[in-house]
Amino acid sequence: MLPRSLAVPLAALALAGCLSTQDEPFPLSGGDAVAAQPGDYACRSVDERGAAKTERDRLIRLRRDRQTQYVFVAPDNSSAEPAALHHVGDGTYLVAVAHAEGPGEDLYLATIAADGASFRLYASTEAALAAAPALAKKSGASLVHNPYSDDLSGPVEAQRAFMLAFAADLENWRPTADCRLR
Numbered sequence: 001m002l003p004r005s006l007a008v009p010l011a012a013l014a015l016a017g018c019l020s021t022q023d024e025p026f027p028l029s030g031g032d033a034v035a036a037q038p039g040d041y042a043c044r045s046v047d048e049r050g051a052a053k054t055e056r057d058r059l060i061r062l063r064r065d066r067q068t069q070y071v072f073v074a075p076d077n078s079s080a081e082p083a084a085l086h087h088v089g090d091g092t093y094l095v096a097v098a099h100a101e102g103p104g105e106d107l108y109l110a111t112i113a114a115d116g117a118s119f120r121l122y123a124s125t126e127a128a129l130a131a132a133p134a135l136a137k138k139s140g141a142s143l144v145h146n147p148y149s150d151d152l153s154g155p156v157e158a159q160r161a162f163m164l165a166f167a168a169d170l171e172n173w174r175p176t177a178d179c180r181l182r
Contacts, residue, residue: 019124019166020149022104025159026096031084033061033068034093035116043179045121056182085110088167095121106149107163109173121177124150128172136162 038061044054058073072081081100085093088109095108109122124132129143129150136143140158144151152159166172 019107019143019152019163020099020104021107021152021159023153023156023159024096024103024105025152025156025163026084026086026094026105026107028069028082028084028096028098028105029067030086031068031070031096032087032093033063034085034112035114036061036070036112036119037116037181040182041179042182043121043177045177046175088164092167092170094163094167107152109167109170117181119179120175121179122170122173123176124166124172125174128166128169132162132166132172135165139165 036059038059040056040058042054042056044052046052056075058075060071060073062069062071068084070083070085072083073079081097083095083097085095088094091111091114093110093112095110096105097108098105109124110119111122112119129145132150133143136152136154136158139162141152141154141162143162144153152162
């Protein structure tokens with residue numbers, strides 16, 4: 001869904017904080033196929049201070065055994081970020097990105113235009129994250145705030161239930177990048 005163009009906005013998202021797991025509540029091997037068109041994207045990201053930056057990346061869709069995965073590749077091929085999308089609602093998806101350094105995932109939200117030629121990435125808001133531990137507990141999971149991420153743990157099914165409930169309300173999220181097919 002989001003090429004490494006996702007990786008560039010993902011880098012901005014990571015600096016803004018992300019929901020991180022040591023498990024795979026949304027396995028990369030079980031993602032949904034979406035309307036996003038593979039190809040080169042220009043992604044305009046905005047950090048929490050309002051500074052804007054545009055990066056270019058390539059989205060590649062992989063399909064094997066009826067499973068879909070996406071890879072975001074930097075223009076210079078210096079990095080590739082595997083990701084899977086999991087449907088939340090009308091045009092809205094949780095984006096699970098594999099940790100490069102070990103097990104687990106970083107979780108974001110994306111909305112995809114009906115024509116598949118653009119998408120928007122979101123990071124959770126600070127206000128929503130402040131209230132999220134209660135929702136996580138209600139789901140049977142736990143959410144702990146750390147300086148660079150918010151760590152989700154507990155039974156995988158509980159983590160999944162929490163993330164689906166949290167993702168269902170767009171007010172919990174703020175736009176961080178707009179990406180358009182070039």
